[in-house]
Amino acid sequence: MSGGIWMGKGLSFRGFGHYFPRHCEEIPADLPEAPEMEAAVLGPDLGVERRHLSDDVETVPYMAVEAGRHALRNAGLEATDLDLVVFSSWSQRRYAPEDAPRIAMRLGAGRALAFDVCAACVGFVHSVQTAAAMLTSHQWRRALVVCSDQFSQRLKPGRRGSYVGGDGAGAAVIEAGPPDDSRLRDSVVLSYGEHAGVSKARGKDGWTVSLPSIAQVAAATAGEATDLVLRRGGLTMADVDWVVPHPGSTRISEELIRRIGADPAMVLTNLRTRGQTTSATIPSALSEFTESGELRKGDLILSPAAGAGWFSGALLYQL
Numbered sequence: 001m002s003g004g005i006w007m008g009k010g011l012s013f014r015g016f017g018h019y020f021p022r023h024c025e026e027i028p029a030d031l032p033e034a035p036e037m038e039a040a041v042l043g044p045d046l047g048v049e050r051r052h053l054s055d056d057v058e059t060v061p062y063m064a065v066e067a068g069r070h071a072l073r074n075a076g077l078e079a080t081d082l083d084l085v086v087f088s089s090w091s092q093r094r095y096a097p098e099d100a101p102r103i104a105m106r107l108g109a110g111r112a113l114a115f116d117v118c119a120a121c122v123g124f125v126h127s128v129q130t131a132a133a134m135l136t137s138h139q140w141r142r143a144l145v146v147c148s149d150q151f152s153q154r155l156k157p158g159r160r161g162s163y164v165g166g167d168g169a170g171a172a173v174i175e176a177g178p179p180d181d182s183r184l185r186d187s188v189v190l191s192y193g194e195h196a197g198v199s200k201a202r203g204k205d206g207w208t209v210s211l212p213s214i215a216q217v218a219a220a221t222a223g224e225a226t227d228l229v230l231r232r233g234g235l236t237m238a239d240v241d242w243v244v245p246h247p248g249s250t251r252i253s254e255e256l257i258r259r260i261g262a263d264p265a266m267v268l269t270n271l272r273t274r275g276q277t278t279s280a281t282i283p284s285a286l287s288e289f290t291e292s293g294e295l296r297k298g299d300l301i302l303s304p305a306a307g308a309g310w311f312s313g314a315l316l317y318q319l
Helices: 036-042 060-075 100-107 120-135 214-232 250-260 278-291
Strands: 011-019 023-026 050-053 084-088 113-117 142-150 167-176 184-191 199-201 208-210 300-307 311-318
Touching (some): 011 184, 050 167, 060 167, 060 278, 084 100, 100 113, 113 120, 120 142, 120 184, 120 278, 184 214, 214 311, 250 300, 278 300
Parallel strands (some): 084 113, 084 142
Antiparallel strands (some): 011 167, 300 311
């Protein structure tokens, strides 16, 4: 690979983790018909067979801590080995204090610098890029990126679309090592103020509302981010082993796959078995598919995403 902003920086994913709430809900077969606007967002197939719903104990920080512990175990590290914790969430955002310092403390990484970011469904890509930029300053060596959301609580009950959202968390440990071991190749995050109204949730407990154009906007913008990282790397989709995207919905996923020219057989998500967990979709899928052996060391992976803000982004990396 010839290019990428993190080439020669020695950054690699050391381990992944996930947490899903104990309560798993099977999606009923007799869901109500979606109104025209909602159908344009979801597509004919809901794409979710079951999802996880958190209880009063399984808060956003609780799930983040559990996913972080899982990632640390898989990385063979202790919480005290961390220098940096970057936490992404939007569904239950706190103005002050931020959640990240408490998450770091509960993990046992109380001396690590910890802070929150957002970018909604692009939160994992944004967090990885933020952590990578800080790790290359050589002030920090190991970072935990953790994403946790309760999307089920941001969808209006009773509608077909409310069954898409699930709760969960995903995490990744990123380590700075020798320059010749640069498995995190490239990343990009883009913003589009002109699309700010495509998806929004007003107020602390406001329901998420998306325009019918969301699938087209998501595919176009995530496609732009994908094109950029592939072009900088001198690559095409034929060079990529797997695509692990933020799926959004089946309609969004289908539009994105078509836009980037990916073979559907090379696309891995946990949407069908876990629901749409917003910022946690990509890291939780990486954790699950790494554990199952479907993703293997050396695989070249592309992770595109798009979401409210409007943001898009993409990661290119080897395991």
